[in-house]
Amino acid sequence: MNATGIKFGLGLYTALFIVFLYGPLVVLGILSFQTGPEGGPQFPIIEWSTYWYRHLFGLTPPSRIAPLPIEQALVRSLTLAVMTMVVSTVLGVTAAQAFRRKFRGSGVVFYLIVLGMMVPGVLVGLGMALVANAFGIDRHWWGTAFVLHVVYTFPFAFLVMLAIFNRFDPSVEEASWSLGVSPARTFRKITFPLIFPGVLSAMLFAFTLSYDEFSRTLFASGRDLTLPLAIYGTFSVEVHPNVFAFGVLTTLFSFALLGTYAILMAMSVRRARRVAIQEEA
Protein backbone atom coordinates (compact mmCIF):
# COMPACT_ATOMS: atom_id res chain seq x y z
CA MET A 1 0.00 0.00 0.00
CA ASN A 2 1.32 3.46 -0.83
CA ALA A 3 1.67 6.43 1.51
CA THR A 4 -1.61 8.05 0.44
CA GLY A 5 -3.41 4.78 1.04
CA ILE A 6 -1.97 4.46 4.54
CA LYS A 7 -2.90 8.07 5.26
CA PHE A 8 -6.44 7.48 4.07
CA GLY A 9 -6.72 4.29 6.11
CA LEU A 10 -5.49 5.96 9.26
CA GLY A 11 -7.75 8.94 8.64
CA LEU A 12 -10.78 6.69 8.28
CA TYR A 13 -9.80 4.81 11.41
CA THR A 14 -9.49 8.04 13.36
CA ALA A 15 -12.82 9.28 12.06
CA LEU A 16 -14.56 6.05 13.07
CA PHE A 17 -12.89 6.20 16.43
CA ILE A 18 -14.23 9.69 17.03
CA VAL A 19 -17.70 8.68 15.85
CA PHE A 20 -17.78 5.82 18.36
CA LEU A 21 -16.35 8.05 21.06
CA TYR A 22 -18.78 10.94 20.66
CA GLY A 23 -21.68 9.28 18.83
CA PRO A 24 -23.59 8.35 21.99
CA LEU A 25 -23.10 11.82 23.38
CA VAL A 26 -24.36 13.43 20.18
CA VAL A 27 -27.43 11.17 20.08
CA LEU A 28 -28.09 12.03 23.71
CA GLY A 29 -27.73 15.72 22.94
CA ILE A 30 -30.10 15.58 19.98
CA LEU A 31 -32.75 13.57 21.80
CA SER A 32 -32.67 15.96 24.75
CA PHE A 33 -34.34 18.52 22.44
CA GLN A 34 -37.30 16.23 21.75
CA THR A 35 -40.64 17.82 22.35
CA GLY A 36 -42.57 17.00 25.50
CA PRO A 37 -44.31 15.61 27.34
CA GLU A 38 -45.56 13.24 24.63
CA GLY A 39 -42.19 12.82 22.82
CA GLY A 40 -40.11 9.79 23.84
CA PRO A 41 -36.38 8.97 23.89
CA GLN A 42 -36.26 7.85 20.26
CA PHE A 43 -36.00 9.15 16.73
CA PRO A 44 -37.49 10.80 14.83
CA ILE A 45 -37.58 14.17 16.56
CA ILE A 46 -41.23 15.08 16.45
CA GLU A 47 -40.53 18.72 17.09
CA TRP A 48 -37.47 20.58 18.43
CA SER A 49 -38.03 22.08 21.85
CA THR A 50 -36.36 22.82 25.19
CA TYR A 51 -39.26 21.25 27.02
CA TRP A 52 -37.17 18.68 28.90
CA TYR A 53 -34.69 21.27 30.09
CA ARG A 54 -37.55 23.33 31.48
CA HIS A 55 -38.99 20.14 32.91
CA LEU A 56 -35.75 19.53 34.81
CA PHE A 57 -36.08 22.84 36.59
CA GLY A 58 -39.81 22.42 37.20
CA LEU A 59 -40.75 25.17 34.74
CA THR A 60 -43.28 23.09 32.82
CA PRO A 61 -46.96 22.64 33.61
CA PRO A 62 -47.61 19.50 35.68
CA SER A 63 -47.84 16.32 33.60
CA ARG A 64 -47.87 12.57 34.17
CA ILE A 65 -44.07 12.53 34.06
CA ALA A 66 -42.60 13.24 37.49
CA PRO A 67 -39.61 15.57 37.76
CA LEU A 68 -36.23 13.81 38.13
CA PRO A 69 -35.60 13.11 41.83
CA ILE A 70 -32.05 14.35 41.58
CA GLU A 71 -31.82 17.59 43.49
CA GLN A 72 -30.57 16.14 46.75
CA ALA A 73 -28.65 13.42 44.95
CA LEU A 74 -26.74 16.07 43.03
CA VAL A 75 -25.79 17.90 46.22
CA ARG A 76 -24.74 14.62 47.82
CA SER A 77 -22.63 13.60 44.85
CA LEU A 78 -20.90 16.96 44.64
CA THR A 79 -20.21 16.98 48.37
CA LEU A 80 -18.93 13.43 48.25
CA ALA A 81 -16.74 14.22 45.22
CA VAL A 82 -15.21 17.24 46.97
CA MET A 83 -14.59 15.28 50.17
CA THR A 84 -13.04 12.45 48.19
CA MET A 85 -10.95 14.85 46.14
CA VAL A 86 -9.48 16.55 49.21
CA VAL A 87 -8.71 13.37 51.13
CA SER A 88 -7.40 11.38 48.15
CA THR A 89 -5.19 14.22 46.97
CA VAL A 90 -3.69 14.78 50.41
CA LEU A 91 -3.11 11.03 50.76
CA GLY A 92 -1.78 10.78 47.21
CA VAL A 93 0.71 13.62 47.63
CA THR A 94 1.98 12.46 51.02
CA ALA A 95 2.19 8.80 49.98
CA ALA A 96 4.06 9.68 46.78
CA GLN A 97 6.40 11.89 48.83
CA ALA A 98 7.08 8.89 51.08
CA PHE A 99 7.85 6.75 48.04
CA ARG A 100 10.58 9.10 46.85
CA ARG A 101 12.90 7.15 49.11
CA LYS A 102 13.02 3.37 49.21
CA PHE A 103 11.83 2.02 52.52
CA ARG A 104 11.45 -1.46 53.86
CA GLY A 105 8.32 -3.05 52.38
CA SER A 106 7.80 -0.23 49.86
CA GLY A 107 7.15 -2.75 47.09
CA VAL A 108 4.36 -4.46 49.02
CA VAL A 109 2.82 -1.16 50.12
CA PHE A 110 2.87 0.07 46.52
CA TYR A 111 0.84 -2.90 45.30
CA LEU A 112 -1.53 -2.67 48.26
CA ILE A 113 -2.28 0.95 47.37
CA VAL A 114 -2.70 0.28 43.65
CA LEU A 115 -4.96 -2.70 44.40
CA GLY A 116 -7.63 -0.17 45.39
CA MET A 117 -8.23 0.75 41.77
CA MET A 118 -7.80 -2.79 40.43
CA VAL A 119 -10.31 -4.82 42.41
CA PRO A 120 -13.83 -5.03 40.92
CA GLY A 121 -16.04 -2.30 42.34
CA VAL A 122 -19.07 -4.52 42.81
CA LEU A 123 -17.10 -6.92 44.99
CA VAL A 124 -15.63 -4.18 47.16
CA GLY A 125 -19.04 -2.58 47.49
CA LEU A 126 -20.63 -5.85 48.50
CA GLY A 127 -17.74 -6.58 50.87
CA MET A 128 -18.14 -3.21 52.53
CA ALA A 129 -21.86 -3.83 52.95
CA LEU A 130 -21.19 -7.19 54.60
CA VAL A 131 -18.51 -5.78 56.88
CA ALA A 132 -20.76 -2.88 57.85
CA ASN A 133 -23.56 -5.33 58.68
CA ALA A 134 -21.26 -7.58 60.67
CA PHE A 135 -20.04 -4.68 62.81
CA GLY A 136 -23.41 -3.01 63.00
CA ILE A 137 -22.26 0.12 61.19
CA ASP A 138 -24.90 2.13 59.36
CA ARG A 139 -24.23 2.56 55.68
CA HIS A 140 -24.16 6.16 54.44
CA TRP A 141 -22.87 7.96 51.40
CA TRP A 142 -20.70 10.09 53.70
CA GLY A 143 -19.41 7.06 55.62
CA THR A 144 -19.01 3.65 54.09
CA ALA A 145 -19.35 4.90 50.49
CA PHE A 146 -16.93 7.75 51.15
CA VAL A 147 -14.30 5.30 52.41
CA LEU A 148 -14.69 3.23 49.23
CA HIS A 149 -14.44 6.31 47.05
CA VAL A 150 -11.16 7.23 48.73
CA VAL A 151 -9.85 3.66 48.39
CA TYR A 152 -10.73 3.83 44.69
CA THR A 153 -9.44 7.32 43.81
CA PHE A 154 -6.41 7.52 46.11
CA PRO A 155 -4.34 5.18 43.88
CA PHE A 156 -4.99 7.46 40.90
CA ALA A 157 -3.86 10.55 42.80
CA PHE A 158 -0.90 8.54 44.12
CA LEU A 159 0.20 7.41 40.64
CA VAL A 160 -0.14 10.91 39.20
CA MET A 161 2.01 12.33 42.01
CA LEU A 162 4.51 9.50 41.69
CA ALA A 163 5.01 10.43 38.03
CA ILE A 164 5.36 14.10 38.97
CA PHE A 165 7.95 13.40 41.66
CA ASN A 166 9.77 11.14 39.23
CA ARG A 167 10.60 14.18 37.11
CA PHE A 168 11.12 16.46 40.09
CA ASP A 169 14.68 17.67 40.63
CA PRO A 170 15.48 17.01 44.29
CA SER A 171 18.51 19.31 44.21
CA VAL A 172 16.09 22.26 44.43
CA GLU A 173 15.04 21.01 47.84
CA GLU A 174 18.60 20.36 48.87
CA ALA A 175 19.52 23.89 47.82
CA SER A 176 16.76 25.17 50.08
CA TRP A 177 17.89 23.10 53.07
CA SER A 178 21.41 24.27 52.48
CA LEU A 179 20.18 27.89 52.77
CA GLY A 180 18.94 27.06 56.26
CA VAL A 181 15.29 26.38 55.40
CA SER A 182 13.69 23.58 57.40
CA PRO A 183 12.40 20.54 55.46
CA ALA A 184 8.78 21.34 56.41
CA ARG A 185 9.01 24.91 55.13
CA THR A 186 10.91 23.74 52.06
CA PHE A 187 8.05 21.41 51.24
CA ARG A 188 5.45 24.17 51.58
CA LYS A 189 7.34 26.96 49.85
CA ILE A 190 9.53 25.20 47.31
CA THR A 191 8.32 21.69 46.60
CA PHE A 192 4.57 22.28 46.67
CA PRO A 193 4.45 25.24 44.27
CA LEU A 194 6.55 23.23 41.82
CA ILE A 195 4.40 20.10 41.96
CA PHE A 196 1.13 22.08 41.98
CA PRO A 197 0.19 21.28 38.35
CA GLY A 198 0.42 17.62 39.30
CA VAL A 199 -1.70 18.21 42.38
CA LEU A 200 -4.37 19.79 40.15
CA SER A 201 -4.38 16.71 37.94
CA ALA A 202 -4.68 14.45 40.96
CA MET A 203 -7.61 16.53 42.20
CA LEU A 204 -9.33 16.35 38.84
CA PHE A 205 -8.95 12.56 38.74
CA ALA A 206 -10.27 12.10 42.26
CA PHE A 207 -13.22 14.43 41.71
CA THR A 208 -14.44 13.03 38.40
CA LEU A 209 -13.93 9.39 39.38
CA SER A 210 -15.89 9.89 42.58
CA TYR A 211 -18.60 12.03 40.95
CA ASP A 212 -19.79 9.25 38.64
CA GLU A 213 -18.79 6.23 40.71
CA PHE A 214 -21.56 3.64 40.56
CA SER A 215 -20.71 0.05 41.45
CA ARG A 216 -18.97 0.68 44.79
CA THR A 217 -21.61 3.19 45.85
CA LEU A 218 -24.49 0.89 44.92
CA PHE A 219 -23.98 -1.39 47.92
CA ALA A 220 -22.23 0.95 50.30
CA SER A 221 -24.26 4.13 50.26
CA GLY A 222 -27.29 2.99 52.19
CA ARG A 223 -30.65 4.73 51.88
CA ASP A 224 -29.68 8.14 50.49
CA LEU A 225 -28.72 7.89 46.83
CA THR A 226 -25.91 9.61 45.01
CA LEU A 227 -26.52 11.06 41.56
CA PRO A 228 -25.52 8.05 39.42
CA LEU A 229 -27.72 5.82 41.59
CA ALA A 230 -30.64 8.25 41.44
CA ILE A 231 -30.46 8.43 37.65
CA TYR A 232 -30.21 4.66 37.37
CA GLY A 233 -33.26 4.45 39.60
CA THR A 234 -35.34 6.44 37.12
CA PHE A 235 -34.42 4.04 34.30
CA SER A 236 -36.15 1.16 36.02
CA VAL A 237 -39.52 2.90 35.57
CA GLU A 238 -39.50 4.51 32.17
CA VAL A 239 -36.84 6.54 30.31
CA HIS A 240 -37.80 10.06 29.30
CA PRO A 241 -35.64 12.60 27.49
CA ASN A 242 -35.32 14.62 30.73
CA VAL A 243 -32.50 12.22 31.67
CA PHE A 244 -30.79 13.17 28.41
CA ALA A 245 -31.24 16.85 29.13
CA PHE A 246 -29.66 16.28 32.50
CA GLY A 247 -26.85 14.31 30.87
CA VAL A 248 -26.10 17.24 28.59
CA LEU A 249 -26.01 19.61 31.55
CA THR A 250 -23.62 17.41 33.57
CA THR A 251 -21.39 17.05 30.53
CA LEU A 252 -21.29 20.82 30.24
CA PHE A 253 -20.45 20.96 33.94
CA SER A 254 -17.58 18.53 33.35
CA PHE A 255 -16.32 20.69 30.50
CA ALA A 256 -16.45 23.71 32.79
CA LEU A 257 -14.38 21.77 35.32
CA LEU A 258 -11.85 20.79 32.65
CA GLY A 259 -11.80 24.39 31.45
CA THR A 260 -10.99 25.65 34.94
CA TYR A 261 -8.25 23.08 35.14
CA ALA A 262 -6.85 24.15 31.77
CA ILE A 263 -6.93 27.82 32.74
CA LEU A 264 -5.14 27.16 36.03
CA MET A 265 -2.53 25.11 34.19
CA ALA A 266 -2.07 27.71 31.47
CA MET A 267 -1.68 30.52 33.98
CA SER A 268 1.73 29.41 35.20
CA VAL A 269 2.88 28.86 31.61
CA ARG A 270 1.66 32.29 30.53
CA ARG A 271 3.35 33.94 33.50
CA ALA A 272 6.65 32.42 32.42
CA ARG A 273 6.07 33.58 28.85
CA ARG A 274 5.24 37.13 29.91
CA VAL A 275 8.56 37.32 31.71
CA ALA A 276 10.28 36.13 28.57
CA ILE A 277 8.58 38.78 26.42
CA GLN A 278 9.58 41.58 28.78
CA GLU A 279 13.08 40.29 28.53
CA GLU A 280 13.19 40.48 24.74
CA ALA A 281 11.60 43.93 24.65
Add this chain to the structure above:
Amino acid sequence: MIFDLELKNAGKVYDNGTPAVIDFDLSVAKGEFIAFLGPSGCGKTTTLRMIAGFESISSGDMLIRGERMNDVPPQRRPTSMIFQNYALFPHMTVRRNVGYGLEVKGLPRAERDAKVDHILATLDLEDIADRKPDRLSGGQRQRIALARGLAVEPDILLLDEPLGALDANLRKAIQNELKLLQKRLGVTFIFVTHAQSEALALSDRIVVMNQGRVEQVSPPHQLYTRPNTPFVAQFIGRNTVLQGEVAGTQGEDIVVSTGVGVLSGRANGRTADKGRVNLVVPAEAIEVHAAATRERLTRGGTTNLVDAHIESFDVVGHISHLTARLLDGRTVSLEAHVDKYQPGAFPVGSGVLLSWKAAEATVIPAH
Protein backbone atom coordinates in the same frame (compact mmCIF):
# COMPACT_ATOMS: atom_id res chain seq x y z
CA MET B 1 44.42 26.15 65.43
CA ILE B 2 40.78 25.80 64.60
CA PHE B 3 40.18 24.66 61.06
CA ASP B 4 37.15 25.63 59.05
CA LEU B 5 36.67 22.02 58.12
CA GLU B 6 38.13 18.80 59.45
CA LEU B 7 37.40 15.34 58.17
CA LYS B 8 38.79 12.60 60.37
CA ASN B 9 38.77 9.14 58.84
CA ALA B 10 35.39 10.00 57.41
CA GLY B 11 33.78 7.14 55.53
CA LYS B 12 30.58 6.44 53.69
CA VAL B 13 29.10 3.04 53.03
CA TYR B 14 25.86 2.85 51.04
CA ASP B 15 22.94 0.80 52.31
CA ASN B 16 23.78 -1.99 49.89
CA GLY B 17 27.24 -2.29 51.40
CA THR B 18 29.22 -0.50 48.68
CA PRO B 19 31.87 1.75 50.15
CA ALA B 20 31.79 5.20 48.52
CA VAL B 21 34.33 7.08 50.63
CA ILE B 22 37.08 5.44 52.66
CA ASP B 23 39.10 7.03 55.47
CA PHE B 24 38.93 10.60 54.23
CA ASP B 25 41.33 12.83 56.16
CA LEU B 26 41.55 16.54 55.51
CA SER B 27 41.96 19.80 57.39
CA VAL B 28 41.00 23.00 55.65
CA ALA B 29 42.08 26.41 56.93
CA LYS B 30 39.81 29.44 56.70
CA GLY B 31 39.83 31.07 53.29
CA GLU B 32 41.35 28.12 51.48
CA PHE B 33 40.17 27.13 48.04
CA ILE B 34 40.14 23.35 47.91
CA ALA B 35 39.33 21.23 44.86
CA PHE B 36 38.22 17.60 44.99
CA LEU B 37 39.48 16.14 41.74
CA GLY B 38 38.99 12.66 40.38
CA PRO B 39 37.28 10.53 37.75
CA SER B 40 33.51 10.06 37.97
CA GLY B 41 32.50 7.66 40.71
CA CYS B 42 35.61 8.36 42.79
CA GLY B 43 33.57 9.62 45.76
CA LYS B 44 34.28 13.34 45.41
CA THR B 45 30.65 14.41 45.13
CA THR B 46 29.62 12.02 47.89
CA THR B 47 32.22 13.60 50.18
CA LEU B 48 30.91 17.07 49.31
CA ARG B 49 27.36 15.94 50.06
CA MET B 50 28.54 14.51 53.38
CA ILE B 51 29.95 17.93 54.27
CA ALA B 52 26.66 19.57 53.25
CA GLY B 53 24.68 17.02 55.27
CA PHE B 54 22.81 15.46 52.36
CA GLU B 55 24.58 12.15 52.93
CA SER B 56 25.12 10.63 56.33
CA ILE B 57 28.63 9.86 57.53
CA SER B 58 29.05 6.14 58.19
CA SER B 59 32.31 6.30 60.11
CA GLY B 60 34.77 8.87 61.36
CA ASP B 61 34.04 12.50 62.16
CA MET B 62 33.37 15.79 60.48
CA LEU B 63 33.98 19.10 62.23
CA ILE B 64 33.28 22.64 61.11
CA ARG B 65 35.14 25.29 63.12
CA GLY B 66 35.76 22.69 65.78
CA GLU B 67 32.15 21.60 66.14
CA ARG B 68 31.19 18.04 65.39
CA MET B 69 28.67 18.02 62.54
CA ASN B 70 28.01 14.33 61.93
CA ASP B 71 24.39 14.41 63.04
CA VAL B 72 23.51 18.05 62.32
CA PRO B 73 20.89 18.36 59.55
CA PRO B 74 21.83 20.36 56.44
CA GLN B 75 19.72 23.41 57.32
CA ARG B 76 21.65 23.88 60.56
CA ARG B 77 25.13 23.57 59.08
CA PRO B 78 27.11 26.72 58.29
CA THR B 79 27.58 25.48 54.74
CA SER B 80 25.87 26.40 51.52
CA MET B 81 25.94 24.39 48.33
CA ILE B 82 26.06 25.40 44.67
CA PHE B 83 24.70 22.70 42.39
CA GLN B 84 25.83 21.74 38.94
CA ASN B 85 22.35 22.46 37.53
CA TYR B 86 22.14 25.53 39.84
CA ALA B 87 18.85 24.28 41.37
CA LEU B 88 17.34 27.77 41.34
CA PHE B 89 13.76 28.20 42.52
CA PRO B 90 11.91 28.61 39.20
CA HIS B 91 8.82 30.19 40.78
CA MET B 92 10.72 33.03 42.41
CA THR B 93 12.38 36.11 40.93
CA VAL B 94 16.16 36.40 40.97
CA ARG B 95 15.97 38.81 43.91
CA ARG B 96 13.74 36.48 45.92
CA ASN B 97 15.98 33.51 45.08
CA VAL B 98 19.01 35.35 46.38
CA GLY B 99 17.22 36.68 49.45
CA TYR B 100 15.37 33.50 50.35
CA GLY B 101 17.88 32.23 52.89
CA LEU B 102 17.84 35.59 54.70
CA GLU B 103 14.05 35.79 54.47
CA VAL B 104 13.74 32.48 56.26
CA LYS B 105 16.30 33.48 58.87
CA GLY B 106 13.88 36.25 59.81
CA LEU B 107 16.21 39.14 59.06
CA PRO B 108 14.44 42.53 59.16
CA ARG B 109 13.24 43.66 55.75
CA ALA B 110 15.58 46.65 55.44
CA GLU B 111 18.67 44.74 56.47
CA ARG B 112 17.80 41.88 54.16
CA ASP B 113 17.23 44.22 51.21
CA ALA B 114 20.56 45.93 51.81
CA LYS B 115 22.39 42.61 51.87
CA VAL B 116 20.63 41.31 48.79
CA ASP B 117 21.31 44.54 46.90
CA HIS B 118 24.94 44.33 47.84
CA ILE B 119 25.37 40.75 46.68
CA LEU B 120 23.37 41.41 43.49
CA ALA B 121 25.72 44.29 42.74
CA THR B 122 28.79 42.22 43.55
CA LEU B 123 27.77 39.59 41.02
CA ASP B 124 26.43 42.08 38.48
CA LEU B 125 22.86 40.82 38.67
CA GLU B 126 20.99 44.08 39.32
CA ASP B 127 19.57 44.33 35.80
CA ILE B 128 17.86 40.96 35.98
CA ALA B 129 16.87 41.08 39.64
CA ASP B 130 13.13 41.05 38.92
CA ARG B 131 13.11 38.26 36.36
CA LYS B 132 12.42 34.59 36.82
CA PRO B 133 15.51 32.46 36.42
CA ASP B 134 14.32 29.87 33.89
CA ARG B 135 14.79 32.03 30.78
CA LEU B 136 18.17 33.44 31.75
CA SER B 137 21.46 32.29 30.28
CA GLY B 138 23.68 29.66 31.87
CA GLY B 139 26.23 32.22 33.00
CA GLN B 140 23.58 34.38 34.62
CA ARG B 141 21.98 31.45 36.38
CA GLN B 142 25.37 30.37 37.58
CA ARG B 143 25.93 33.78 39.16
CA ILE B 144 22.44 33.74 40.71
CA ALA B 145 23.24 30.41 42.32
CA LEU B 146 26.50 31.84 43.66
CA ALA B 147 24.75 34.95 44.95
CA ARG B 148 22.07 32.85 46.64
CA GLY B 149 24.66 30.61 48.26
CA LEU B 150 26.83 33.49 49.45
CA ALA B 151 23.93 35.64 50.69
CA VAL B 152 23.50 33.50 53.80
CA GLU B 153 27.18 34.12 54.62
CA PRO B 154 28.25 30.50 55.03
CA ASP B 155 31.53 29.50 56.68
CA ILE B 156 32.09 27.11 53.80
CA LEU B 157 30.75 27.31 50.28
CA LEU B 158 30.44 23.92 48.59
CA LEU B 159 30.45 23.86 44.80
CA ASP B 160 29.50 20.73 42.87
CA GLU B 161 30.95 21.05 39.34
CA PRO B 162 29.52 24.57 39.10
CA LEU B 163 31.16 25.23 35.74
CA GLY B 164 30.27 21.89 34.20
CA ALA B 165 27.15 23.10 32.41
CA LEU B 166 28.79 26.13 30.78
CA ASP B 167 30.47 26.34 27.39
CA ALA B 168 34.25 26.55 27.24
CA ASN B 169 34.69 30.31 26.80
CA LEU B 170 32.23 31.21 29.53
CA ARG B 171 33.82 28.65 31.80
CA LYS B 172 37.17 30.34 31.47
CA ALA B 173 35.72 33.77 32.25
CA ILE B 174 33.67 32.60 35.23
CA GLN B 175 36.63 30.61 36.51
CA ASN B 176 38.59 33.84 36.88
CA GLU B 177 35.63 35.64 38.46
CA LEU B 178 35.18 32.84 40.91
CA LYS B 179 38.80 32.92 41.98
CA LEU B 180 38.74 36.70 42.48
CA LEU B 181 35.46 36.55 44.36
CA GLN B 182 36.77 33.88 46.68
CA LYS B 183 39.94 35.82 47.48
CA ARG B 184 37.94 39.00 48.07
CA LEU B 185 35.37 37.40 50.37
CA GLY B 186 37.83 35.15 52.15
CA VAL B 187 35.21 32.40 52.38
CA THR B 188 36.42 28.81 52.33
CA PHE B 189 35.48 27.20 49.02
CA ILE B 190 35.32 23.48 48.41
CA PHE B 191 34.96 22.69 44.79
CA VAL B 192 34.27 19.36 43.12
CA THR B 193 35.42 18.83 39.56
CA HIS B 194 36.58 16.18 37.16
CA ALA B 195 38.34 18.81 35.01
CA GLN B 196 42.01 19.10 35.85
CA SER B 197 42.39 22.52 34.29
CA GLU B 198 39.71 23.96 36.59
CA ALA B 199 41.21 22.45 39.69
CA LEU B 200 44.71 23.57 38.75
CA ALA B 201 43.63 27.10 37.89
CA LEU B 202 41.43 27.72 40.91
CA SER B 203 42.55 25.93 43.99
CA ASP B 204 45.13 26.43 46.70
CA ARG B 205 45.20 22.71 47.31
CA ILE B 206 43.87 19.78 45.33
CA VAL B 207 42.56 16.57 46.82
CA VAL B 208 42.93 13.85 44.20
CA MET B 209 40.51 10.99 44.79
CA ASN B 210 40.23 7.56 43.24
CA GLN B 211 37.85 4.73 44.12
CA GLY B 212 36.74 6.37 47.35
CA ARG B 213 40.23 7.06 48.64
CA VAL B 214 42.32 10.19 48.85
CA GLU B 215 45.38 9.68 46.65
CA GLN B 216 47.15 12.95 47.31
CA VAL B 217 46.56 16.37 48.85
CA SER B 218 48.90 18.98 47.41
CA PRO B 219 49.16 22.45 45.94
CA PRO B 220 48.52 22.19 42.18
CA HIS B 221 52.12 22.41 40.96
CA GLN B 222 53.21 19.65 43.32
CA LEU B 223 50.78 17.25 41.72
CA TYR B 224 52.79 17.76 38.56
CA THR B 225 56.25 17.79 39.97
CA ARG B 226 55.86 15.34 42.85
CA PRO B 227 53.02 12.86 42.33
CA ASN B 228 52.61 10.52 45.29
CA THR B 229 50.95 7.53 43.69
CA PRO B 230 50.83 5.80 40.30
CA PHE B 231 47.22 6.97 39.95
CA VAL B 232 48.13 10.63 40.37
CA ALA B 233 51.06 10.20 37.99
CA GLN B 234 48.71 8.82 35.32
CA PHE B 235 45.82 11.15 36.04
CA ILE B 236 47.57 14.51 36.30
CA GLY B 237 49.57 16.04 33.48
CA ARG B 238 51.42 13.94 30.91
CA ASN B 239 53.83 11.72 32.69
CA THR B 240 55.82 8.77 31.48
CA VAL B 241 55.71 6.08 34.16
CA LEU B 242 58.57 3.57 34.02
CA GLN B 243 58.41 0.45 36.20
CA GLY B 244 61.63 -0.73 37.77
CA GLU B 245 63.61 -1.87 40.75
CA VAL B 246 65.68 0.30 43.07
CA ALA B 247 69.35 -0.24 42.27
CA GLY B 248 70.84 2.17 44.78
CA THR B 249 71.16 5.82 45.67
CA GLN B 250 73.42 8.52 44.39
CA GLY B 251 73.38 11.55 46.63
CA GLU B 252 69.78 12.68 46.80
CA ASP B 253 68.82 10.66 43.75
CA ILE B 254 67.46 7.16 43.64
CA VAL B 255 68.79 4.97 40.88
CA VAL B 256 66.21 2.68 39.30
CA SER B 257 66.83 -0.16 36.96
CA THR B 258 64.07 -0.06 34.33
CA GLY B 259 63.29 -1.84 31.11
CA VAL B 260 64.85 0.99 29.09
CA GLY B 261 68.00 1.50 31.14
CA VAL B 262 69.32 2.47 34.56
CA LEU B 263 67.78 5.85 35.33
CA SER B 264 67.44 8.14 38.31
CA GLY B 265 64.88 10.36 39.97
CA ARG B 266 64.24 12.13 43.23
CA ALA B 267 62.38 10.64 46.18
CA ASN B 268 59.17 12.45 47.09
CA GLY B 269 59.38 12.07 50.85
CA ARG B 270 57.39 8.94 51.41
CA THR B 271 59.02 6.80 48.74
CA ALA B 272 60.12 3.29 49.50
CA ASP B 273 63.82 3.23 48.65
CA LYS B 274 63.99 -0.40 47.80
CA GLY B 275 62.04 -3.01 45.87
CA ARG B 276 59.68 -2.31 42.99
CA VAL B 277 59.05 1.33 42.22
CA ASN B 278 57.77 3.61 39.46
CA LEU B 279 59.87 6.35 37.97
CA VAL B 280 57.63 9.22 36.92
CA VAL B 281 58.97 11.59 34.29
CA PRO B 282 56.87 14.65 33.38
CA ALA B 283 56.73 15.41 29.65
CA GLU B 284 57.89 18.95 30.44
CA ALA B 285 61.15 17.63 31.95
CA ILE B 286 62.20 15.67 28.87
CA GLU B 287 64.85 17.01 26.50
CA VAL B 288 65.30 15.49 23.03
CA HIS B 289 68.72 15.19 21.44
CA ALA B 290 69.94 13.76 18.15
CA ALA B 291 71.47 10.27 18.58
CA ALA B 292 74.82 11.49 17.25
CA THR B 293 75.32 13.77 20.25
CA ARG B 294 75.52 10.85 22.70
CA GLU B 295 79.24 11.12 23.36
CA ARG B 296 79.16 14.86 23.86
CA LEU B 297 76.25 14.52 26.25
CA THR B 298 77.90 11.77 28.30
CA ARG B 299 81.09 13.73 28.47
CA GLY B 300 79.14 16.76 29.55
CA GLY B 301 77.73 14.76 32.47
CA THR B 302 74.15 14.36 31.22
CA THR B 303 72.58 11.33 32.91
CA ASN B 304 69.26 9.61 32.25
CA LEU B 305 69.77 9.03 28.57
CA VAL B 306 67.13 6.87 26.95
CA ASP B 307 67.18 5.65 23.36
CA ALA B 308 64.12 6.29 21.25
CA HIS B 309 62.91 6.70 17.70
CA ILE B 310 60.97 9.62 16.36
CA GLU B 311 57.48 8.52 15.48
CA SER B 312 56.08 11.87 14.46
CA PHE B 313 57.28 15.42 14.38
CA ASP B 314 54.95 18.27 13.41
CA VAL B 315 55.15 21.98 13.77
CA VAL B 316 51.81 23.69 14.25
CA GLY B 317 52.19 27.43 14.37
CA HIS B 318 54.88 28.14 16.90
CA ILE B 319 54.60 24.81 18.72
CA SER B 320 56.54 21.66 17.82
CA HIS B 321 54.73 18.42 18.58
CA LEU B 322 56.94 15.41 18.96
CA THR B 323 56.27 11.73 19.62
CA ALA B 324 59.08 9.28 20.31
CA ARG B 325 58.91 5.52 20.77
CA LEU B 326 61.06 3.92 23.49
CA LEU B 327 62.72 0.52 23.09
CA ASP B 328 60.02 -1.13 25.23
CA GLY B 329 57.37 0.10 22.80
CA ARG B 330 55.82 2.88 24.87
CA THR B 331 55.52 6.32 23.33
CA VAL B 332 56.34 9.70 24.83
CA SER B 333 54.66 12.83 23.49
CA LEU B 334 55.81 16.32 24.23
CA GLU B 335 55.55 19.85 22.98
CA ALA B 336 57.99 22.72 22.87
CA HIS B 337 58.44 26.11 21.28
CA VAL B 338 59.47 25.85 17.64
CA ASP B 339 62.76 27.62 18.44
CA LYS B 340 63.80 24.66 20.52
CA TYR B 341 62.99 21.89 18.05
CA GLN B 342 63.08 23.50 14.62
CA PRO B 343 61.31 22.03 11.60
CA GLY B 344 63.33 19.15 10.19
CA ALA B 345 65.43 18.77 13.33
CA PHE B 346 64.29 15.17 13.83
CA PRO B 347 63.30 13.17 10.73
CA VAL B 348 60.63 10.54 11.38
CA GLY B 349 62.30 7.19 12.14
CA SER B 350 65.58 8.72 13.21
CA GLY B 351 67.20 7.69 16.47
CA VAL B 352 67.13 10.21 19.31
CA LEU B 353 68.10 10.41 22.97
CA LEU B 354 65.70 11.54 25.66
CA SER B 355 67.09 12.96 28.88
CA TRP B 356 65.92 14.66 32.04
CA LYS B 357 67.39 16.01 35.21
CA ALA B 358 67.10 13.51 38.04
CA ALA B 359 65.59 16.21 40.26
CA GLU B 360 62.63 16.58 37.91
CA ALA B 361 61.66 12.90 37.94
CA THR B 362 59.97 11.30 40.94
CA VAL B 363 60.34 7.81 42.35
CA ILE B 364 57.10 6.50 43.85
CA PRO B 365 56.03 3.12 45.21
CA ALA B 366 54.83 0.61 42.61
CA HIS B 367 51.36 0.47 44.19
